[in-house]
Amino acid sequence: MRDICLRQVYAGDSVQSAEIRERLAQAPGSTSSRDSRQYLAIEDSVEVGFASVDIYASRRILVIYQLFVPPAHRKRGIGGLFLRHLERLAVKDGLELIRLKPKPLDASLSKEDLIRFYMSQGYRPSTDDHLEKPIRKPR
Numbered sequence: 058m059r060d061i062c063l064r065q066v067y068a069g070d071s072v073q074s075a076e077i078r079e080r081l082a083q084a085p086g087s088t089s090s091r092d093s094r095q096y097l098a099i100e101d102s103v104e105v106g107f108a109s110v111d112i113y114a115s116r117r118i119l120v121i122y123q124l125f126v127p128p129a130h131r132k133r134g135i136g137g138l139f140l141r142h143l144e145r146l147a148v149k150d151g152l153e154l155i156r157l158k159p160k161p162l163d164a165s166l167s168k169e170d171l172i173r174f175y176m177s178q179g180y181r182p183s184t185d186d187h188l189e190k191p192i193r194k195p196r
């Protein structure tokens with residue numbers, strides 16, 4: 058597969074994919090303690106993924122709130138690539154840790170499948186029921 062690029066999107070932006078449009082409409086807004094951002098993953102002008110993340114700059118943490126690849130584009134490595142792009146953006150923002158609560162957003166995969174997916178991408182269980190990955194600046 059080719060590489061993907063990430064584009065930040067905002068509520069009300071025009072989005073081709075109905076599945077992604079629905080998720081964008083439900084995305085939370087920012088508050089005083091967190092900066093909520095939404096990204097599209099684009100491959101050859103086609104929307105192949107959506108992520109909603111919360112940045113807690115004072116704690117240097119990025120929380121993945123939703124990571125979604127439409128069913129037609131799954132199991133081609135897009136989810137893994139999407140995570141690497143988000144990790145790179147987080148490093149640029151001076152963040153140090155990515156966290157998420159593994160909760161399937163639809164019935165296509167189980168919580169165990171989801172944990173396996175994140176573990177294959179270097180995420181590890183933390184003391185609560187979250188998964189985490191420390192991120193470092195490349196030398």
Ligand SMILES: CC(C)(COP(=O)(O)OP(=O)(O)OC[C@H]1O[C@@H](n2cnc3c(N)ncnc32)[C@H](O)[C@@H]1OP(=O)(O)O)[C@@H](O)C(=O)NCCC(=O)NCCS
Pocket residue numbers: 121122123124125126127130131132133134135136137138157158159160161162163165166167170171173174177
């Ligand atoms: C989770 C999700 C983003 C993965 O996206 P994807 O593009 O299919 O993932 P990839 O193709 O990059 O898969 C990476 C690895 O995870 C594994 N994997 C992906 N989906 C899997 C599944 N349903 N069952 C078992 N393993 C799976 C792949 O085999 C691959 O492993 P490998 O590199 O050893 O071959 C996608 O399934 C999805 O959008 N699910 C519904 C939304 C959701 O529940 N998101 C999680 C919210 S926290």
